[in-house]
Amino acid sequence: MIDIETAARLVDDAAMSSTAINQLTAVDAFSVQDAYRIQRASIMRRVRRGERRIGIKLGFTSRAKMVQMGVDSLIWGWLTNAMLEDDGGLVDVSQYIHPRVEPEVCFLTRRAIDRPLTALEAKDFLEAVAPAMEIIDSRYRDFRFTLEDVVADNCSSAGLVVGSWAKDFDGLRNAGVILRMDGKDVQIGSTGAILGHPLRAVVEASRLASSSETALPAGSLIMAGAATAAHALMPGKHVQAVVNGIGEVEFSTR
Ligand code: OOG
Numbered sequence: 001m002i003d004i005e006t007a008a009r010l011v012d013d014a015a016m017s018s019t020a021i022n023q024l025t026a027v028d029a030f031s032v033q034d035a036y037r038i039q040r041a042s043i044m045r046r047v048r049r050g051e052r053r054i055g056i057k058l059g060f061t062s063r064a065k066m067v068q069m070g071v072d073s074l075i076w077g078w079l080t081n082a083m084l085e086d087d088g089g090l091v092d093v094s095q096y097i098h099p100r101v102e103p104e105v106c107f108l109t110r111r112a113i114d115r116p117l118t119a120l121e122a123k124d125f126l127e128a129v130a131p132a133m134e135i136i137d138s139r140y141r142d143f144r145f146t147l148e149d150v151v152a153d154n155c156s157s158a159g160l161v162v163g164s165w166a167k168d169f170d171g172l173r174n175a176g177v178i179l180r181m182d183g184k185d186v187q188i189g190s191t192g193a194i195l196g197h198p199l200r201a202v203v204e205a206s207r208l209a210s211s212s213e214t215a216l217p218a219g220s221l222i223m224a225g226a227a228t229a230a231h232a233l234m235p236g237k238h239v240q241a242v243v244n245g246i247g248e249v250e251f252s253t254r
Pocket residue numbers: 057058059060061062065069102134136137138150155156157224225226
């Protein structure tokens with residue numbers, strides 16, 4: 001039987017020391033439910049160090065991501081203030097193990113979400129939407145994992161960059177998404193790839209959070225999940241994501 005606290009310490013130490021570890025499931029199989037217990041225990045370690053939870057992220061909401069990683073279940077993890085990087089800022093990639101970047105959209109909630117929402121209600125609970133990028137960094141060797149491993153590892157969450165907020169959710173249905181590296185398009189997709197419509201990510205986030213008795217306060221971020229596959233992130237790059245009609249967001253690496 002896996003020990004929740006021991007496993008949480010393993011993924012947390014790996015993140016803090018930028019050192020890859022073996023998959024937890026290689027030693028002992030465990031349930032998805034236990035994986036979420038490990039995730040929560042690892043986040044509590046961050047909270048005890050002074051980090052603040054600022055929202056949640058969904059993973060594997062697009063087929064491109066499921067195919068790239070070989071996992072086909074919707075997952076969710078926590079975002080903290082320590083993960084937030086500035087739009088237009090400089091990100092030091094030496095804090096990561098083998099980082100990747102992916103284009104996303106990020107929602108800001110206007111009301112507390114403490115129950116599963118319907119698709120019709122979702123917009124009423126939102127303040128704004130922004131183009132965003134997520135930096136993911138699996139703590140597992142070779143960026144390979146099972147569903148249970150990636151959930152235990154807080155869904156590879158490592159960093160996020162959020163662009164300017166917009167109030168218009170109508171343009172989100174099928175907006176073109178481009179990830180650019182040094183001016184070259186490296187991933188192209190559509191927001192329609194995110195569960196058919198990114199607002200469905202809010203519905204799923206409300207369902208997943210409620211099923212684990214977690215309420216999201218007003219002012220929380222919800223990252224909807226990448227519209228395209230993720231791209232390897234190296235030092236000395238300029239990275240930009242464009243979501244047509246919504247805006248763009250960028251950062252550089254060192
Ligand atoms: C897991 C995280 C998936 C997304 O946007 O689909 C994710 C991973 O790919 O390592 O963040």
